[in-house]
Amino acid sequence: MDQNSLPPIQTTARDDAVLKALVGFVRAEALQPGERLPTERILAERLKVSRNTVREALTRWEGLGLVERRQGSGTYLKAAVSHDMLHMPLTLAGGNDFTSLMQTMEIRRALEAEAAALCAERASQADIAEIARKLDIMEQAFRTRDGMSSEEDWEFHQAIYRASGNPLFEQIIAAMYELFHRFWEHPLGVRDFGHASFPYHRTIYEYIAARDPQGARAEALKLIATVEDDLKRGAAKLKLSSHT
Amino acid sequence: MDQNSLPPIQTTARDDAVLKALVGFVRAEALQPGERLPTERILAERLKVSRNTVREALTRWEGLGLVERRQGSGTYLKAAVSHDMLHMPLTLAGGNDFTSLMQTMEIRRALEAEAAALCAERASQADIAEIARKLDIMEQAFRTRDGMSSEEDWEFHQAIYRASGNPLFEQIIAAMYELFHRFWEHPLGVRDFGHASFPYHRTIYEYIAARDPQGARAEALKLIATVEDDLKRGAAKLKLSSHT
DNA sequence: GTGGTCCAATGGTCCAACCAATTTCTGCAC
DNA sequence: GTGCAGAAATTGGTTGGACCATTGGACCAC
Numbered sequence A, B: 001m002d003q004n005s006l007p008p009i010q011t012t013a014r015d016d017a018v019l020k021a022l023v024g025f026v027r028a029e030a031l032q033p034g035e036r037l038p039t040e041r042i043l044a045e046r047l048k049v050s051r052n053t054v055r056e057a058l059t060r061w062e063g064l065g066l067v068e069r070r071q072g073s074g075t076y077l078k079a080a081v082s083h084d085m086l087h088m089p090l091t092l093a094g095g096n097d098f099t100s101l102m103q104t105m106e107i108r109r110a111l112e113a114e115a116a117a118l119c120a121e122r123a124s125q126a127d128i129a130e131i132a133r134k135l136d137i138m139e140q141a142f143r144t145r146d147g148m149s150s151e152e153d154w155e156f157h158q159a160i161y162r163a164s165g166n167p168l169f170e171q172i173i174a175a176m177y178e179l180f181h182r183f184w185e186h187p188l189g190v191r192d193f194g195h196a197s198f199p200y201h202r203t204i205y206e207y208i209a210a211r212d213p214q215g216a217r218a219e220a221l222k223l224i225a226t227v228e229d230d231l232k233r234g235a236a237k238l239k240l241s242s243h244t
Numbered sequence C: 001g002t003g004g005t006c007c008a009a010t011g012g013t014c015c016a017a018c019c020a021a022t023t024t025c026t027g028c029a030c
Numbered sequence D: 001g002t003g004c005a006g007a008a009a010t011t012g013g014t015t016g017g018a019c020c021a022t023t024g025g026a027c028c029a030c
Helices: A014-029 A040-047 A051-063 A097-120 A126-142 A150-163 A167-183 A198-209 A213-243 B014-029 B039-045 B052-063 B096-123 B125-144 B151-164 B167-183 B198-209 B215-241
Strands: A067-070 A074-077 A084-093 B065-069 B075-077 B085-093
Touching: A014 A040, A014 A051, A040 A074, A040 B198, A051 A067, A051 B014, A051 B052, A067 B198, A074 B198, A084 A126, A084 B167, A084 B198, A097 A150, A097 A167, A097 A198, A097 B096, A097 B167, A126 A150, A126 A198, A150 B215, A167 B085, A167 B096, A198 A213, B014 B039, B014 B198, B039 B052, B052 B065, B052 B167, B096 B167, B096 B198, B096 B215, B125 B151, B198 B215
Parallel strands: none
Antiparallel strands: A067 A074, A084 B085, B065 B075
16 A cells, blocks of 8 residues: 555655655554664665665655664664654754853753653653663663763663653754764763762652652752763863863 | 773765865855855765765755755755754654644743743843843733733743853744744634733743742743643644534 | 674665756857 | 847756675574
């Protein structure tokens, strides 16, 4: 039913038509985020267009954060898609200096607090169990690797965003997370980064499990505050060392 | 952090490299928005990459609204580019259904609360005076036009975002505001929309003037809550009327 | 099991054309 | 010279085919 709904549109806007057809396919197959969609070669054959056209279309979606491509593996859905989506690409100038990093942290503080509160209101028992699982993994990684647990830390937060029932939280924060990483790829010696925020992960979880939105919001604010403090200390140290 | 101690090796990042080179070109030539940049064929030749790769890179920029392509004419710069830009593509599922509207409102709730709190911390006396001025204008418009003060209302909020010292708040919320308007231009019979939120504008201002971040945050949350309630009532009414 | 090697699948890149829209130039009529 | 229609060049859009790099599973020796 999916491929047959491909009309003989032959004019321009080929790749746009490809995306429309893909939306139909995702809907028909009820694909969930994380699942793999057909290979580029299959799509090209089924839609009767060149593989390059398929690639251009997928490049658009990739740029919008809707899919993720993994060479040798496939193309995976990253978010829910529908026929009436609104794309709002925000491009903000300046990104590598400390000021803009702090500005993004303030945005994250706002979203993190609200996501935690919504999560406390709405999370299902399964959601809470999943968060608890991520928390355990993170705490174990923290102990065995002496504080190096950023990957597990991130997954814990993602679980909260997902349980908030609002996919926008994960989308927005994920975009900022990328910037965050870009900034921190330069070594700069804040080795104990994240140590201070560690205990708040469990307290946030406890407030969520206790269905206390206000408490969860307050704990999330405290957590981000510790991260911001770490960043400020790191920046100060960096400035100091660069003076020598 | 942990990943940074590992080799973030990346053998293939061609199109990304193309974009970097393009940023350098735009900088070197001091290209302004509206000007045309080199042909795809020329770029491919100069950068020693395939034209396909150039196209993928340009497709990315086009998706981000940085560039506009006109077949037969050329590719034109649409916005200023710099080497450190933060791309935050947001895609909001559906604009016409109630669910996605509520999701954007939750994002706004998060940002509004944080902006109010930051504003209470940082606003200068001039900022506060400006907010007070917008508040007066809004209240007067509200009284003389019997609640139709959405434009003045919006300007009041914008003044707060600006005084927060973080331009991201205004940019993000402004983008959402545009979507909001585009899809809700149909009045949908919530005529007294915004009535309930009216008194909170002054209380928010008072907390800001009193330098009370917590209070300002709480009042902002209340304000958005009333707006959400209005929306829910409106949606319920709409659903009811569509049943007849 | 463990650790390799091999191999098929898949995204990434390249090439050399051709198509379609646009712009520019040419040449003729006046 | 002017004006304008049509040809020609330019430029983004599409095609098909080829090869490379990475991934992940199958298979095998130990």
